[in-house]
Amino acid sequence: KQHNQQTLGEIVVNFFETFANWDWSSDICSIRNGAALSREEKGWLEQDPTAIEIIINEESKRVGKHSLSIEDPFDLRRDLSTVLRAEGVMDIHEEILRMWFGICHGESWQQLCAVRNPDKHISDEKLDLFHDLRNKDxxxxxxxxxxxxxxxxxxxxxxxxxxxxxxxxxxxxxxxxxxxxxxxxxxxxxxxxxxxxxxxxxxxxxxx
Missing domain, CATH: 1.20.5 (Single alpha-helices involved in coiled-coils or other helix-helix interfaces)
Incomplete structure (x- = not known):
């Protein structure tokens, strides 16, 4: 059993570096192994249509199975990516790359965590279930x-x-x-x- 020797900052940097360079076409993410697992070894070959194909063709289809494969550590038969739509797959890729490029360019934590689309952002007030009660005695x-x-x-x-x-x-x-x-x-x-x-x-x- 290995004990972590990295700081929190190093863990964050290594996380985004790892997944920004991850080869999703040939590997899946195995949390139980803490490392990559080949698609062939797991038997989870990526199926059509891919997320990028759906976005380019402006289709409303579901993404093919095992598009962004992450093995469930508790149920090894389950791929956690099965719930994702094409937009979700692309958003995850984009956000990981955005964070990694920002880290490489020395951006501050505030800049890295800035809201990507402020016009589409749901305000904290709308997420607050008790916002209508806070001003009442x-x-x-x-x-x-x-x-x-x-x-x-x-x-x-x-x-x-x-x-x-x-x-x-x-x-x-x-x-x-x-x-x-x-x-x-x-x-x-x-x-x-x-x-x-x-x-x-x-x-x-x-x-x-």
Missing amino acids: KKEVNASISDYTTQLEQLEKKIEVCNNEREKVQKIPVITNLRDEIQKKILIPAYRIEAELVRIYQRLTGDH
Whole structure:
């Protein structure tokens, strides 16, 4: 077992240097090995279409399997890149190269981490789930919580009523079948009706 002897800065630099020069066409990234693993050895050959082909042809297809292969360290059969679209593959390549070129040109950490497309950047406020509560005092927040709790309880009651009604509707066929079965059991058989009519006729006519 080897212990890390590098500083955090050295680790960051080595990371981007490694993946900026990574040969994705012949190797996959094996986290469990901490090194490259050949596609042939793994059996993960890159399939068409490639990300660059999709972007150039302006197609809406999914990227071919194993386009940016990274072996899942917990499930060795799973390629973590299967969730990527063509734009995602190209974005990863671009960002790694951008960081590496910036490091090589001595850019500051602030410059390296600058937002690439500020016009498309989602503000921190939109990512903050509680931004609408931060300017309210505790009393207002508690009042809102109480109001929402009441609304939730009312909604749960309505849901319960709907579920009860649905259960009743679902029971109708069962009850109907049960009624029909009972009626079948209490109906007088035809031969008994016939026998009773004969008996009444004989009593009325005296014909035995």
